[in-house]
Amino acid sequence: MNATPSESSVIDAVAKDLFIDGKWRPASGSKTLPVHDPSTGEVLCEVADASPADGKDALDAAVAAQASWAKHPPRERGEILRRSYELLMERNEELALLMTLEMGKPLAESRGEVAYAAEFFRWFAEEAVRIDGGYAVAPNGKGRFLVHRQPVGPSLLITPWNFPMAMGTRKIGPAVAAGCTSVIKPAAQTPLSMLALAGIMAEAGLPEGVVNVITTSDSGGVMEPMIRDGRARKLSFTGSTSVGRKLLEQCSDKVLRTSMELGGNAPFLVFDDADIDAAIDGAMLAKLRNIGEACTAANRFYVQRGVADEFARKLTERMSAQPIGRGTEEGVVIGPLIDEAAIEKVSSLVGDAVDRGAKVLTGGAGVDGPGHFYQPTVLTEVPQDARLTHEEIFGPVAPINVFDTEDEAVAKANDTEYGLVSYLYTQDINRALRVSENLEAGMVGLNQGLVSNPAAPFGGIKHSGLGREGGTVGIDEFLETKYIAIGLS
Structure with a gap:
């Protein structure tokens, strides 16, 4: 060739x-x-x-x-x-x-x-x-x-x-x-x-x-x-x-x-002692790899109250700036979802969250024209009973919620039938080890947004x-x- x-x-x-x-x-x-x-x-x-x-x-x-x-x-x-x-x-x-x-x-x-x-x-x-x-x-x-x-x-x-x-x-x-x-x-x-x-x-x-x-x-x-x-x-x-x-x-x-x-329903935990810029880099990688169509994709973002506004603002800036288009075009980051059914599912999950009180900071809709494109989306104030909190999104949507204590964060992270991967950002070594051990997942990304490696065991627990x-x-x-x-x- x-x-x-x-x-x-x-x-x-x-x-x-x-x-x-x-x-x-x-x-x-x-x-x-x-x-x-x-x-x-x-x-x-x-x-x-x-x-x-x-x-x-x-x-x-x-x-x-x-x-x-x-x-x-x-x-x-x-x-x-x-x-x-x-x-x-x-x-x-x-x-x-x-x-x-x-x-x-x-x-x-x-x-x-x-x-x-x-x-x-x-x-x-x-x-x-x-x-x-x-x-x-x-x-x-x-x-x-x-x-x-x-x-x-x-x-x-x-x-x-x-x-x-x-x-x-x-x-x-x-x-x-x-x-x-x-x-x-x-x-x-x-x-x-x-x-x-x-x-x-x-x-x-x-x-x-x-x-x-x-x-x-x-x-x-x-x-x-x-x-x-x-x-x-x-x-x-x-x-x-x-x-x-x-x-x-x-x-x-x-x-x-x-x-x-x-399936997966990966939580992404950000504690108030985390390097926020590093956490944003990790969030973009964990959320947008493969346009969000990955079982390891960060599905639920839980951010400690003291840094929640800063994290949401910086994530929104990064998400809204991602170029959308055909994957063969130079510089494109967000390609199409796989088919029309995928668009319908993501739209339904976002619509359900908004109906329950979630706020859209960016995106929140499909893209007009040929192909199956959906805008990079950030949601805040997502209630725990929203469908996208419990179902795989498989699209470029980042729902953010706030927590106050470590125990609350772990409880929310583990509140799912899935247990493939969890992500965790903190600079406290004691918290890092403690939370990693308490998260119910087969894999943990500690201060990194990518866990897959051929030399490491890949797999989950629970469903x-x-x-x-x-x-x-x-x-x-x-x-x-x-x-x-x-x-x-």
């Missing part, structure tokens, strides 16, 4: 078929589904629309390849991931443009996501050769314990639309490193990044059947038969809590191993999910522990 790729060239370069058993093939009946540009509403292209029969073929391929892939030398598994990492980095510009076209995020963020996605491959390339076991003497001295770790088996991977490449590599990386084959289903809104990734992995030498990609408009109809089939032994899902619950019910029938990265991705524990989700009892004469 050219150093400065064109929109048409990056679209044309991506295969539009299903990737099954190392080959590109159309869906049954040659059915297709459209992929839209959320900034214009126009159709970018059509991709294969898989049927349940296509899903079965993909699972067949993963099952057939499992035994040989499990025996594949760990070093070679890691080398495939390493080569894939290098190809992703080499093609960052093309892949970033592709992502911006199908998802809407600004090019700068897309470039960052491609690099972030690649890091999961580099990290798990190194973890592939560090799968450990153990050997020990039995307490009575009469035997030995041998602990062996083996791949869990064929895995089903389901990824969301908001991070269309990174959520794929975060699952594929540890599966490949552990010796598991997989069938991955990207979101119907953003399939192109995953199809491009499949092509790159094949180019990097991935054997046939190890990773299979199916795109479909009928996620439930295609995935449920594979879950209930029984030959897949693992499901990893990133998406909404409501869908996660349904998948857990389906997995219970065959007792599948599950990893669930579900935000099960298991962890990334870090040294990420590969554990794709490994079984076998204990061999050895008797000595």
Whole structure:
């Protein structure tokens, strides 16, 4: 491709078929589904629309390849991931443009996501050769314990639309490193990044059947038969809590191993001893990453009374100054939301809060014209019973409320069924540790607005999910522990 790729060239370069058993093939009946540009509403292209029969073929391929892939030398598994990492980095510009076209995020963020996605491959390339076991003497001295770790088996991977490449590599990386084959289903809104990734992995030498990609408009109809089939032994899902619950019910029938990265409702606490300018920088990062369409996005801002006015004023100044437009335009920070349903949800949540007494400091409405744009918005005096206090916003809206005491702040922060991430700004080391330990979340951003890192464990508690991705524990989700009892004469 050219150093400065064109929109048409990056679209044309991506295969539009299903990737099954190392080959590109159309869906049954040659059915297709459209992929839209959320900034214009126009159709970018059509991709294969898989049927349940296509899903079965993909699972067949993963099952057939499992035994040989499990025996594949760990070093070679890691080398495939390493080569894939290098190809992703080499093609960052093309892949970033592709992502911006199908998802809407600004090019700068897309470039960052491609690099972030690649890091999961580099990290798990190194973890592939560090799968450990153990050997020990039995307490009575009469035997030995041998602990062996083996791949869990064929895995089903389901990824969301908001991070269309990174959520794929975060699952594929540890599966490949552990010796598991997989069938991955990207979101119907953003399939192109995953199809491009499949092509790159094949180019990097991935054997046939190890990773299979199916795109479909009928996620439930295609995935449920594979879950209930029984030959897949693992499901990893990133998406909404409501869908996660349904998948857990389906997995219970065959007792599948599950990893669930579900919804979030992240609180952002600012104490009166915080560095306010640093807190504003962190708030902008935590709120506007991915246009606010992230499960880790700061959803509720709780600011101590002594600095509440200053924080609200400075946040409003920053939010109102963010350029809005198509993600391909230079300098744009706020791209479109993914679709019309997203606009309707954000508008409904803001309208509910205003009806209950919240005040709009900036924004508070959609943007006229083509595409799915919503103004960066700051609300104050948001009542605790407002819907956006309890539901994920998934948009560029920052609701601010005031607290007086540390106990009050922690209580408000924990007043949610979710527990993915919490953010905390303070310069008091004792308070920092005390509050971090008391926050009910799987992750805490202490004086920083970004927690995601391939080398760290990512995941939540309560209704935000099960298991962890990334870090040294990420590969554990794709490994079984076998204990061999050895008797000595």
